[in-house]
Amino acid sequence: MTEKQKERVALDPTVLAVIANRVDAILREMTNTLLRSGRSAILTTARDFSCSIVTGDNRLLATAEGLPVHIFGSHLQTETMMKLHQDIAPGDAFLHNDPYSGNTHAADHTILVPVFVGDKHMFTAVAKAHQADIGNSQPSTYMPTAKDVYEEGALIFPATRVQRNYSDIDDIIRLCRLRIRVPDQWYGDYLATLGSARIGERRLIELVEKYGQETIEAFVEEWFDYSERRIAHALKGFKSGTYSASTAHDPLPGIVEESIPINITATVDAEGGHIEIDLRDNIDCLEAGINLSRATSVNSTVTGIFNVLDADIPHNHGTIRRIKVLLRENCIVGYPIHPTSCSMATSNVADRLINVTQSALSQATEFGVAEGGASLGAGTAVIAGKDKRRGNTPFVNQLVVTAMGGAASAMADGWLTMGVPVTGGLLLRDSVEIDELKYPIIIDKIVAVADSGGAGKYRGGASTRIEYGPRFADMSVAVMADSKINPARGARGGLPGRPHYIALRDNRTNEESEIGSFGVFNVGVHQRIVGIDAGGGGFGNPWERDPARVLEDVLEGWVTLECASNVYGVAFSGSGDKIAVDDQQTELLRRQLASA
Structure with a gap:
């Protein structure tokens, strides 16, 4: 003492x-x-x-x-x-x-x-x-x-x-x-x-x-x-060593034509109860708004660490002083020099940094976590325009009306309404009714998408499809969606989640045209913006999933019969809501998948 x-x-x-x-x-x-x-x-x-x-x-x-x-x-x-x-x-x-x-x-x-x-x-x-x-x-x-x-x-x-x-x-x-x-x-x-x-x-x-x-x-x-004692004790359950992992953010057309790598090296001292995260082996800041600030470089790393620790460990100075984060100046996951833009420092690359941190540490602990869906697409777009109902006054607001598939873990399926990784499941989804009252928009559909969560022993959270548009006059919709080229990765044999999708639909012809992942788009009164957010990555081999859970997924609409057979290796007898697992055929299918 x-x-x-x-x-x-x-x-x-x-x-x-x-x-x-x-x-x-x-x-x-x-x-x-x-x-x-x-x-x-x-x-x-x-x-x-x-x-x-x-x-x-x-x-x-x-x-x-x-x-x-x-x-x-x-x-x-x-x-x-x-x-x-x-x-x-x-x-x-x-x-x-x-x-x-x-x-x-x-x-x-x-x-x-x-x-x-x-x-x-x-x-x-x-x-x-x-x-x-x-x-x-x-x-x-x-x-x-x-x-x-x-x-x-x-x-x-x-x-x-x-x-x-x-x-x-x-x-x-x-x-x-x-x-x-x-x-x-x-x-x-x-x-x-x-x-x-x-x-x-x-x-x-x-x-x-x-x-x-x-x-x-x-x-x-x-x-x-x-x-501090709590986190030190928790780290004793890890395996000491140095662990590396990488992921990638989608390209930025016109700025970076290739995927943007995010690398991390984690050193765990289990006995001493310390962890060091080195982020210095990453590219310099880009002439773009996706660079992280010092705060988001640190807090995204810390979030990834807490995601593989006991949930009730206090999050304060005491725990954080057991964590050392190594940064460098003018690094995309370091700290920027003015006037470098970091307009999007709380999303995109930050989400990727959380994902890659928990992926690296999944090698050091039995409690592993895959990557979560990260996609500020149509359902989390910023809408803007003039509201004719209120004297043509301007309106601007960011919507949060989709789910974003959460990452599967070594213990549970991905959380359907997790949101992007930086929010930790604490961001609430909008009330459709309140959005339509406050802003001159109409939301036609929000529905979960089958087979969108990464398959695994534990399944990634599903994507959602949304369709909405303006009521009385054109409006702008700003999207900035990652995870189309590089969807959320699975872990320990789990499969990736579904990539995002964004399109404009003409309501008069019902024709749907895919648009870019980044940009500000005009949406007319006869149009709808359509989006599917990114699904979460799966954890563990899909053919190790409990067949009873696959049956439940099929009955609930999370997984199709085709995916249940071809990916999870589960066969059924019967039809409609009377189907049941065929144990003998399932065993045969899974032996074939395991030997492929």
């Missing part, structure tokens, strides 16, 4: 647990505040926002149900706030969306509220919310082909003070309202995010007043130590 530990207040384990749960309750209250008071559908139905709490000395304390891509870099943002402002005081609030100084990407507007108890800055309440519009040159917060931040056009705020003495600094508000296409929607979301952080401030002060500053400071240190 160190001298510092000896000097701490003795903390009963029950008190430790009670305070830990109280901190999580504060985060959930922050989350509910933002969810119920936000303006845009991307916040109020999809819940594309996250809350976290950081200590006054910039250590991540708690994350509750925050999206992994948002919260693991929160401390980088508070470090910037502390570095740039020497006069931080109660009543301050800061707007931070600068990807060059700790934020994820420019679309994630983060409100930082320093929490003072007396004269001491004890915590910072952090609320990060994805915006529908941020002043980009195109009506989208994702610009994969932007050569630099100037072509991207986003307003950048490097921990800029937006409140003093609990009052707005109006210059900043005016600036945003003049540059953002949907100013009232943005301002409503700003107030919701600010309110969330202020709730966190109020509740944290109450927490310290109830237990005393000395007890809360002791809790912080003991909570970190407990969390």
Whole structure:
């Protein structure tokens, strides 16, 4: 025991647990505040926002149900706030969306509220919310082909003070309202995010007043130590060694004509309870918007690690200090130099980095994970136009109305509504009814696609097909879909998931024409955009899947009879909903598959 530990207040384990749960309750209250008071559908139905709490000395304390891509870099943002402002005081609030100084990407507007108890800055309440519009040159917060931040056009705020003495600094508000296409929607979301952080401030002060500053400071240190012990113990179940893996992002037409490789080397010290991830063996940043920021390079790696660990290990500074991530400057999965664009740093390459991290570590543990579907296609597109119902006012919003097949693991089938890997299953799917009320669109169909999840002993999550379009006037639809050329890979003999598909259909002729994976497309009132997102990869050999589960898949529509026979090696007797597994013929089919 160190001298510092000896000097701490003795903390009963029950008190430790009670305070830990109280901190999580504060985060959930922050989350509910933002969810119920936000303006845009991307916040109020999809819940594309996250809350976290950081200590006054910039250590991540708690994350509750925050999206992994948002919260693991929160401390980088508070470090910037502390570095740039020497006069931080109660009543301050800061707007931070600068990807060059700790934020994820420019679309994630983060409100930082320093929490003072007396004269001491004890915590910072952090609320990060994805915006529908941020002043980009195109009506989208994702610009994969932007050569630099100037072509991207986003307003950048490097921990800029937006409140003093609990009052707005109006210059900043005016600036945003003049540059953002949907100013009232943005301002409503700003107030919701600010309110969330202020709730966190109020509740944290109450927490310290109830237990005393000395007890809360002791809790912080003991909570970190407990969390560190948990991850160290979990890593003892791994096999020590160095493990490498690679994957690839689809080409970017006109920028990169070949698949973009993503490489990782993981070194596990099981006995010592440490893990090191080396990302330096990757290409330099591209003149495009898919480069990762420092925050997303780190948080995507950390997410991939947590995906193969016990789910209830706390996600905070204590666990993260057992993880070392090696980055280099000007690397696509490192950290960019201004004005390199990283408009899409929270998707695409970030999803690939999570996938390849968990693939590498699957070699070191029995709990392996395949790749998840990663495809910001038609169902997660950014729609924009003019709403004739509301005086021709502009609208911009990102939809989240498809599922994206989750990765299969060594224990379970892929999660149907996992979403892209960076969201960790915490992004909600839109309410169709609310989307149609808020925006002048009509959604005709959302249906699961058979045989789209990668086959395996455990099956990848299925794709979904969506069809939608404008009601009254043309609108633009921005898509930025990966996983057509390089679908989600399976693991340990599992097969890849289905590639994505995007097309425009003419409702008068019913003709469907496939369009590109990247771009902003005009959709007319007589057209529909049609999309199938990417399926998740399977885990283990398909002919090892329990025949009873294959039968259930067939009856539920996840797998066709043809796929059940040709891929899973399962034969049936009977017909319709009266079919049953033919054990003898199944054994014969599987022997043939295994020897092929």
